[in-house]
Amino acid sequence: MESLCNGDVTGSRLNCGDIWISCSDKAPNGNNNTVTKLLEKAVDAARTWPADMQDEIARIMLMFAGEEQPVLTLDADEDRVLELSEAEAANGEFASDEDVRAVWAKHGL
Secondary structure (H helix, E strand, O other): OOOOOOHHHOOOEEEEOOEEEEOOOEOOOOOEOOOOHHHHHHHHHHOOOOHHHHHHHHHHHHHHOOOOOOOOOOOHHHHHHHHHHHHHHHOOOOOOHHHHHHHHHHOOO
């Protein structure tokens, strides 16, 4: 497979779904700014994934690049369940050791 991003395409950008990878000769940190064949293969594979999985891998890549990403976004039902759980914990309402053992046993743990 021919490289999608090399010195011959100075100034262009590679569209990787919701993110763009710059393909200039030098990155801002002075490193050669080419995309490796392994990264190309990974991006090609990710193109076949559902949007939520593509977004997740994009967030991870952006975190590696030093860009802060939201940890998790809850929908209204998830937010309600979390608030209920936090209230129960604040009231000291926790599963008993026996309840925990029963769940573990149910799942073969």
